[in-house]
Amino acid sequence: MPNLYETDFFAWTQAHAELLRHQQWHHFDLPNLIDEIESLGRQQRQELRSRLSILNCVALSSPNIVDDSLPPANKLKQVEFE
Numbered sequence: 810m811p812n813l814y815e816t817d818f819f820a821w822t823q824a825h826a827e828l829l830r831h832q833q834w835h836h837f838d839l840p841n842l843i844d845e846i847e848s849l850g851r852q853q854r855q856e857l858r859s860r861l862s863i864l865n866c867v868a869l870s871s872p873n874i875v876d877d878s879l880p881p882a883n884k885l886k887q888v889e890f891e
Contacts (some may be wrong), residue, residue: 814841 814821821838828836 812838814838 812821812834825837825842828834850863
């Protein structure tokens with residue numbers, strides 16, 4: 810029998826928000842909750858990588874976007890992640 814997580818993800822998130830509000834730890838769907846938290850972290854990290862990549866491309870294609878009067882620490886730099 811499928812659980813709420815598998816049939817209605819939004820309802821599952823709302824139910825777990827209520828469980829958190831009422832500190833009903835024993836009712837948590839821990840395996841799926843752990844997976845979702847890890848997934849959210851990966852998504853956020855990928856979004857940051859993507860946005861930094863776009864900013865870097867814009868900076869490299871538009872030389873006027875970087876102010877040469879700024880110290881090197883304040884200039885847009887390419888950021889690499891693990």
